[in-house]
Amino acid sequence: MFSKACEYGIRASIFIATNSSKGIRVGIKDVAKEIDSPEPFTAKIMQILTKSGIIHSAKGVGGGFEVSNEALKSIKLIQIVDAIDGDKIYRGCGIGLKECSEEHPCPVHHDFKKIRGLLLEMLTKTTLEQLASGVKSGDFFLKTLNTNN
16 A cells, blocks of 8 residues: 555654663664665665654764654654655545546555545545554564564
8 A cells, every 4th residue: 555665664754763762862774674675775764754754863973863742743654744745645546546536546545545545535534643552563564574483
């Protein structure tokens, strides 16, 4: 549903927010390892998130990525998605047609419209703080379980 870059951006933001809530800045290597993304690709994503004002980058000794406590409460998931993927996921056609509307609907238009509405609602209501809090408490996870024994 989201691009790979957006998926990594969401996971990176949650990882950084989880650490920031504990007063810890994280470096690019830690972010890339945690979200299981190549470091150069992660660096590009972090650049987008930093330029968008979602993540703060501090240079030098003790530097790294962080999110302020104030930003944790105000940043919504939609801001991360918009910064990386734009609004096509909750505005575009379900099968990718350039023109799809109530007057000229695609075969999945009416069902997809409902799904887009629910997705938009979730993206606009969910804060980075909520997501980080769930990871911090152990209720949610950023990595899949290794089922290979």
